[in-house]
Amino acid sequence: MQDHLRLDSFDLSLSDIASVDVKMLHALSLGVGWPHRTEDWDMLRHTGQGLAAIDGIGRVFGTAMWFAHGTEFATIGMVITSHRFQAHGNGRWLMEQVLERCGHRNLLLNATRPAYNLYVSLGFVPEESVYQCQGEVAPRLRSFEPVKGELKGVAHADLDSIAALDARAFGTERKRLLRILARDAKGYGIWRDGTLVAYAFRRSFGRGQVVGPIVASNDEDAIALVSRHLSEIPGQFARVDTRQREGIFLSVLQDSGLRIFDTVTTMSKGRRFLKAKSGEPSIFGLASHALS
Numbered sequence: 001m002q003d004h005l006r007l008d009s010f011d012l013s014l015s016d017i018a019s020v021d022v023k024m025l026h027a028l029s030l031g032v033g034w035p036h037r038t039e040d041w042d043m044l045r046h047t048g049q050g051l052a053a054i055d056g057i058g059r060v061f062g063t064a065m066w067f068a069h070g071t072e073f074a075t076i077g078m079v080i081t082s083h084r085f086q087a088h089g090n091g092r093w094l095m096e097q098v099l100e101r102c103g104h105r106n107l108l109l110n111a112t113r114p115a116y117n118l119y120v121s122l123g124f125v126p127e128e129s130v131y132q133c134q135g136e137v138a139p140r141l142r143s144f145e146p147v148k149g150e151l152k153g154v155a156h157a158d159l160d161s162i163a164a165l166d167a168r169a170f171g172t173e174r175k176r177l178l179r180i181l182a183r184d185a186k187g188y189g190i191w192r193d194g195t196l197v198a199y200a201f202r203r204s205f206g207r208g209q210v211v212g213p214i215v216a217s218n219d220e221d222a223i224a225l226v227s228r229h230l231s232e233i234p235g236q237f238a239r240v241d242t243r244q245r246e247g248i249f250l251s252v253l254q255d256s257g258l259r260i261f262d263t264v265t266t267m268s269k270g271r272r273f274l275k276a277k278s279g280e281p282s283i284f285g286l287a288s289h290a291l292s
């Protein structure tokens with residue numbers, strides 16, 4: 001496969017994203033209006049692998065990352081090309097390089113509108129919409145019946161049960177990612193009869209705080225968890241990415257001040273990803289677009 005790309009008057013080669021100055025990655029994502037801070041880039045680089053398209057003097061013209069979970073599955077994200085040189089072949093080139101490195105894994109990504117056709121042409125199939133809900137958290141939140149069971153903060157010792165619950169919802173075990181997220185996150189869980197039945201993390205990201213992943217088996221549990229998190233940050237900027245269109249979860253987010261800002265499309269290549277069954281745990285809030 002082509003390991004150089006002629007882009008306008010620039011000759012681009014590939015570099016391991018881990019070796020690139022984070023300030024240049026940050027400038028690239030700012031250039032396309034993404035909110036990632038340098039800390040967010042560092043966290044993603046620590047979690048996954050990636051490529052940067054650079055010119056002869058080390059300037060970054062594009063990136064693409066993948067986050068492998070074992071040998072069977074990976075998510076793809078942080079696919080960005082320099083705003084000034086889009087529609088010149090750079091995005092396709094980077095994606096082809098990533099696909100080669102992901103091998104035979106089943107793949108998942110969340111496509112923005114400008115990227116959608118590119119991914120279709122590379123064999124990705126649309127599954128569902130993701131609603132990016134964000135805004136300043138309302139000073140007072142709607143109140144609900146107390147949740148059945150016990151809602152309390154999660155501890156480090158809960159990581160195994162969180163990972164087991166999460167794997168049922170996500171379809172693939174992602175304990176390493178959860179351990180990384182947990183380091184800087186606040187987490188709440190719901191226990192019934194001594195068993196963890198729902199959990200949600202909250203961490204700093206971009207302009208404020210993101211609540212996710214959120215895993216629950218019903219609206220009530222998911223709402224109780226997200227409300228607990230949001231009640232701790234009134235007036236602050238918060239974000240939840242969700243695929244839940246039915247039920248009241250989405251309207252509770254909106255009532256809490258988190259309006260739909262954008263929509264992306266979950267797409268898969270290989271095995272179909274989404275297979276929610278009623279009563280089974282499912283993903284109410286994504287960890288992030290790149291991590292899913």
Ligand SMILES: CC(C)(COP(=O)(O)OP(=O)(O)OC[C@H]1O[C@@H](n2cnc3c(N)ncnc32)[C@H](O)[C@@H]1OP(=O)(O)O)[C@@H](O)C(=O)NCCC(=O)NCCS
Pocket residue numbers: 032078079080081082085086087088089090091092093110111112113114115117118121
């Ligand atoms: C999406 C993105 C990475 C594409 O990068 P790019 O360098 O323009 O990609 P390419 O030049 O290889 O174009 C890929 C295909 O998309 C098409 N395309 C490019 N920009 C497009 C746009 N704004 N709208 C519709 N189609 C577009 C191209 O025509 C091309 O099709 P072709 O290969 O059949 O001719 C780039 O637009 C970008 O960084 N956007 C902002 C960040 C983003 O949304 N990233 C995607 C995250 S999922």
